[in-house]
Amino acid sequence: MSSIDSTPSTGGGGKELIGTVAGPGEGPNEFIVVTPDEQAVKTGEFITYSVPVEGTDRDVIARVTNREQARGLPETFMADPNVAPETVASTLGVPTDEIDLYRLEATVIGFYDTGMQTFSNPRQLPSPGTRLWTAPNEMLEAILPNLGVDEEAATDTSGSIDLSRVDVEDREGLAHMGWLLNREANAVDIHVPIDEFAATHLAILASTGSGKSYTAGVLMEEMMMPDSRASLLVFDPHGEYGTLSEMRGDETFSGEGYQPEVEYFDPENLRIRISELNVGDVMSILDNPSDRMQERLDGGWRAMQRRESRTWGVNDLLDEMRQQYGEDDSSVGALEWRLRRSIQRNDLFTTDANVPLDDLVAPGRCTVLQMDTLSRRDQQMIATVLLRRLYQARLAAVRNRGEDNEFDGEIIRHPLFALFEEGHRFAPATGEAPSLGIMRTITSEGRKFGFGLGIISQRPSKIDQDVLSQCGTQVTMQIQNPTDQDAIKNSVEAAGEEVLRELPGLTPGQAVVSGDSMNTPVLIQVRERHTRHGADSIPATSQWQQAHKERRQQPSRAEAADMGGGESTGEEDLL
């Protein structure tokens, strides 16, 4: 059978003839390709062919989903590991040339429709005999991520669409995450649109040690570049982002008079004003309040919130409750002990200090909240109160409350992106967390108010499924735990079988990027960071060695005592 000429109209690097269509596959979008061994097309590779759609030739992209040997040397030729199969074959006089053939299964993704700005399925499989090429590098750079291809930029002098002409390198607001894993390093760079994941939220999910915080670091670097100048807030429960300060003054991040600011806040300057708490927050930190106590607290708290002053404390609240329920009310008495223990004696809470939101967030500023010395509950409390204030301040900006002379609340006029390490701690699937409510609100409503969240976690099954399912872009790295794989399957829409199959085999730094920021899920190698990674494991043996040498160089306590007065022998210390 003569092969059908289906040369794609696009030119460019990486385009090589790989084989021919043998026939349809199992599913309605699947077909089988036969290819000789030396082409070595890997699973996950993007291949292309051309078909006429409504009178115009379209370059259709398909993904190789499986590869198996269709014909090779008989197994008896491989029996002795010391003799090459070719030697056995030639001794027996069997020709080995072109004996290997591979059978590839491929799934049609579609042709890029410049009108719809995404893939469109031609609903027609390539005919047997159609020739297939690996898709050109430039074409993949332009159409795999959801960047929107301008039809004019893609049209060549003859008026036909040539997607390899589109150059995304110089486009603004893109995050260069890395490159397509199946191609050579940097052959197909993957740039994801920051606007997209900053609006519809992001999840970075992987087992521990697979590169989550490294990848988050890469994305933050990209967001702080001169063509983005993001307003970032990082909730860092382990103190892993100390090295982001290297962005300050680094030429890579500077331009047009801009340099990113990187600010660190610790618990000392992250105090929470008591009046910022709502009654639900307080209930969540009190020890087992009875129904009657909850009722008293609710009445007292509401009265305090109606007051003009925002600087009241536990004593004022107790006075208020005694006024309402009587001096000798036993429930107020029981509440007093609990309120003093959980709020008044916790340094986190204060009556007056309140970090102004303008000090905390600004365009071109990455603020890291270092919370590693705080308890989990205090970390959640800080997140709750800050997120609520920030959300209200964004709401006020979007609703033009700033133009109302009587409005005296806080207002933030630029979009925000808040990133959570240990996301399951702040939005847990089970158990109480005061921060869960506001995180659900922001993930479901934040898009309209320019407030994006990024959730990083090594336990997807432990994240609230509502929050996880609202994260429109997913970066998924190595995950072996079946429960976590199931959580991804259930809540991540874009995670098809192909994505899930990849997860156990990934190595650190390899990731599947899927969802709103992509037109189709893609396997990438995450690029190296410009700043150092701040969360490497501690190299125990070299540090033991160093510490031991230092210890030997220092005089022992007994020797030191000896040198001090000349009277001690050291032995005296032991007596």
Ligand SMILES: Nc1ncnc2c1ncn2[C@@H]1O[C@H](COP(=O)(O)OP(=O)(O)OP(=O)(O)O)[C@@H](O)[C@H]1O
């Ligand atoms: N893209 C990459 N390029 C080079 N090295 C990487 C890359 N991604 C990860 N690594 C290396 O892999 C190791 C683990 O990365 P990382 O600390 O980000 O993992 P993690 O998933 O955040 O782990 P944990 O859950 O323990 O915080 C680090 O030593 C890091 O240097």
